[in-house]
Amino acid sequence: MKNPTLHNMKKPRIGSHTIMLMITIVLFIVLYGAGCVMYANKEFGRLQNFLNVLINNAGLLIAACGITCVMLTGGIDISVGSVVAMTCMFMSVGLAEWGMSSGVLIAMILCIGLVFGAVQGYCIAYLEIQPFIVTMAGLFFARGMTAVISKEQVSVPFDSWFGQLSQIKVEMPFQIGAYLNKKGVLMVPYVRITVVVALVMVLITFLMLRYTKFGRSLYAVGGNQQSAALMGLNVKKTKLLSHVLCSFYATLGGLCFCLNTMCGTPTQATGLEMDAISSAVIGGTLLTGGVGNVIGTLFGVMINGTISSLVKFNGKLVASWANIITAILLCFFILLQAIFAKIKERKK
Amino acid sequence: MKNNAVLEMKGICMTFPGVKALDNVDFTLKKGEIRALMGENGAGKSTLIKCLTGVNKFEAGEIYIDGIEGSVVNRDTLDAQKKGISTVYQEINLCPNLSVAENLFIGREPLTKLGTVNRRKMNAQAAQLMKDLELDIDVTRDLEEYSLAMQQMIAIARAVDMECKVLILDEPTSSLDDNEVEKLFGMMRRLKEQGVGIIFVTHFLEQVYAVCDGITVLRNGQLVGEYDIEELPRVKLVAAMMGKDFDDLAAIKQEEIKDFSGEPLEIDAKGLSHAGTIKPFDLEIHKGEVVGLTGLLGSGRSELARVIYGADRNQSGTLKVDGKERRIKNPIDAMGLGMGFLPDDRKAEGIVGDLSVRENIILAMQAKLGPMKKIPMHVQNEIADKYIELLQIKTASRETLIKQLSGGNQQKVILARWLATDPDFLILDEPTRGIDVGTKTEIQKLVVQLAQEGKSLIFISSEIEEMLRVCNKMAVLRDGAKVGEISGNMTQESVLSAIAGGDRNE
Missing domain, CATH: 3.40.50.300 (P-loop containing nucleotide triphosphate hydrolases)
Structure with missing residues (x-):
């Protein structure tokens, strides 16, 4: 800052990526605002309802952050939902039937995530197998393992340390959004501990993507793999690590998911990977790689969550309507990206 | 190593499936010399350069670099960069989705005490570098916002800033107009004065004579000869490249x-x-x-x-x-x-x-x-x-x-x-x-x-x-x-x- 001439005085122009992010945020606000107006009598606008969206989607949010990192390199990981299910089942059965301690189980599960990601990443980066195929194998494997551990639904015992975690309410400071319920009791809005974990992970991921060499390598690899290699970046290692990260996030997300459902079933979190991918895309991440960030993904998840919440508040609609609305939004965003790409091409 | 040489390659051999791409090729580059590497398509120019930068693994031969004891084998481009060999390729090899500054510094970003990328410092250094090279560019913008020619100049700026001993320019001018080519030549001459050896690969003969001191000619994977610029006029150069007497293009x-x-x-x-x-x-x-x-x-x-x-x-x-x-x-x-x-x-x-x-x-x-x-x-x-x-x-x-x-x-x-x-x-x-x-x-x-x-x-x-x-x-x-x-x-x-x-x- 000593020498002002060093700095370009031109204001950085708002790029198309920023506009995309803005659109996502505006869309979220519009959706939520519409809910507040439409369901004013049902108190959709209450802060607690907003926080519930976060609580219900904390696991998804973490998983989506991981998938964003993989998508930035131009890759994909469709094993995430199964990994979440496997995590839930392992945790539930571990606590309820094997009598293991919570701490050991959490450590084991996170390690499984690392190994799982490393195997997938190795196949993709070093054996150069298509990520879709590799992670599809991962999807079947994890889903299969879930059923092998137990075919029945198993509940997490509440008296375990892990079970206790699910009971913790983190109340809003200064009683923001507090209200008196019908009995006249002061209700202070709260989030679960999972939300705190998820938001911290979003922050960490955001900083990692923006300010670390590894984070920037993810963008470089996604932008142009060959160039990245010629500029001296280790492309294979970067890809491998992105998958390790993704599966690790999936297991961490799985733990949060488990705290929310408090059980493991062989079929839970089916299709969660698609929710995560669609959240990332709605948040501005390109499937071709190189563009996107987790703030967008955060809003993508919130939009998905708000849609489900709206459908639920309506009461008459079938839950599948949420899928249809998400589909329309996805088309809208992909179209938007295509238009921006065209404009850019035209400018050249 | 000969006096004054910054790079010496001896007896390089390399085979692709079915083709002998390089057959016992020697190459010498002096300090502060701009040497054209000439040859027809498939003569082995790119292959030789890739052997030098570690992209290709050669089967036989030695490479000596000034200031490094013994023969050198580069594992990859990063390794080559560390030893002072920077390359700018024919196709622009930068990441269009990153900012200009990041493209200049990726892989060697200035770090903060925490080990994170110091973006402010990186942008300032990038802006200074652009200023030194007389390029009017906002380094915080994405690379894809600039023309191909500008991107090429940025690629060269990146290579130049690497404290390099040997700079390889592989067809850098094919997307530049005359004005930009002149700017590039200015840049090359300045580097030459600083003692950098430059290998210049091009198909434009007039550019060779405008800027080079010496010419090395390859044909079918073999060395034809290493010449000073004066001893090889244009017609003879073409003849050397084609390996036959050259009926004038004007024919x-x-x-x-x-x-x-x-x-x-x-x-x-x-x-x-x-x-x-x-x-x-x-x-x-x-x-x-x-x-x-x-x-x-x-x-x-x-x-x-x-x-x-x-x-x-x-x-x-x-x-x-x-x-x-x-x-x-x-x-x-x-x-x-x-x-x-x-x-x-x-x-x-x-x-x-x-x-x-x-x-x-x-x-x-x-x-x-x-x-x-x-x-x-x-x-x-x-x-x-x-x-x-x-x-x-x-x-x-x-x-x-x-x-x-x-x-x-x-x-x-x-x-x-x-x-x-x-x-x-x-x-x-x-x-x-x-x-x-x-x-x-x-x-x-x-x-x-x-x-x-x-x-x-x-x-x-x-x-x-x-x-x-x-x-x-x-x-x-x-x-x-x-x-x-x-x-x-x-x-x-x-x-x-x-x-x-x-x-x-x-």
Whole structure:
């Protein structure tokens, strides 16, 4: 800052990526605002309802952050939902039937995530197998393992340390959004501990993507793999690590998911990977790689969550309507990206 | 190591499947020397450079670098960079989605105490670097917002900033205009004064003589010789590259000016345009005529051709092909009308890397016939062999994957693809870019021959000499508008002044 001439005085122009992010945020606000107006009598606008969206989607949010990192390199990981299910089942059965301690189980599960990601990443980066195929194998494997551990639904015992975690309410400071319920009791809005974990992970991921060499390598690899290699970046290692990260996030997300459902079933979190991918895309991440960030993904998840919440508040609609609305939004965003790409091409 | 040498390569050997790519090649580069590495396509220039930078693993030979004890083998490009060897490649190898500053510093970003990337410092250093090189660039913007030429300059800036001893410039000028080439040369001379050795690979002979001190010539993977610039005049250089006595390029110059106004029109465009790129233009092309499109880089030469061909849909005007009015919506329509189009970006728009030479040649023919009609294999083989021989495509066999061929030979395959469809009207966009002199002459001869057979052609090239040799008429473009036509007795001066403008009424 000593020498002002060093700095370009031109204001950085708002790029198309920023506009995309803005659109996502505006869309979220519009959706939520519409809910507040439409369901004013049902108190959709209450802060607690907003926080519930976060609580219900904390696991998804973490998983989506991981998938964003993989998508930035131009890759994909469709094993995430199964990994979440496997995590839930392992945790539930571990606590309820094997009598293991919570701490050991959490450590084991996170390690499984690392190994799982490393195997997938190795196949993709070093054996150069298509990520879709590799992670599809991962999807079947994890889903299969879930059923092998137990075919029945198993509940997490509440008296375990892990079970206790699910009971913790983190109340809003200064009683923001507090209200008196019908009995006249002061209700202070709260989030679960999972939300705190998820938001911290979003922050960490955001900083990692923006300010670390590894984070920037993810963008470089996604932008142009060959160039990245010629500029001296280790492309294979970067890809491998992105998958390790993704599966690790999936297991961490799985733990949060488990705290929310408090059980493991062989079929839970089916299709969660698609929710995560669609959240990332709605948040501005390109499937071709190189563009996107987790703030967008955060809003993508919130939009998905708000849609489900709206459908639920309506009461008459079938839950599948949420899928249809998400589909329309996805088309809208992909179209938007295509238009921006065209404009850019035209400018050249 | 010899005195003053900054780099010495001795007895480098390397084999690709079926081809001896390098056979016992020596290469010496002195401090503060700019040395041209010359040779035809497939002579082994790129391979030699890739051996040096660690991209290719060579089988035998030694590399010595000033200041490093013993022989050196680079594991990869990063390793080579650390030892002071930086490279700028023909295709721009940067990441379009990152900012200019990041492209300059990725892999070696300034860090904060926490070990994170210090973006502020990085941007400041990048801005300073751009200022030193007299480039007016906002380093915080994404790279893709700048033109290809600018991106190339940024790639060079990155290499220059690496504290390098040896700078390799592999065809860096093919996307630059004269002004930018001059800037690049300025940069090269400054580096030379600082003692950097520069290896300069180019196909533009005049650039070699403008900036180089020495020339090393390769042919078919073997060293022909290492020369000082004075002892190897242009004709001798070409002879050394081709390995035969060189019949002057001018030999195929048109003897007389032919009048085409009596011939029937093949293409008659009136008021065609494309929003944002091409303003409405008229263009008449007679049967047997070669029309050149000329203008500065970015003046809309390729875009105009794309409008006629339907690759970009025209938004106004009419197009008559062979006397009948036609609406061309997409390239398949154009092909149906007997048109062919050789695009300038052969990597992105031309070759299909994972298909064989034969399949690449058959491609357009098949598209024209439709996907249901199968061309018998023996016919395919015949056609492929015919064009491999006709265009002297250097390939191990017709079933070799095209991506294993050198750039010039890939270009020939794409040319063969269009010739195989037997078009009446062919658009050639920079057909000779990045191609060695010998092949250039062959392609030029072919163009003239095709015209004599009654075919009409549009020929686009950055080299005016070449245009003069093959074109009967030239359309001059400026900022997406056709500003004039020149025909008759065209000279380099008349074309240049038309491009530069001044009298717009010409």
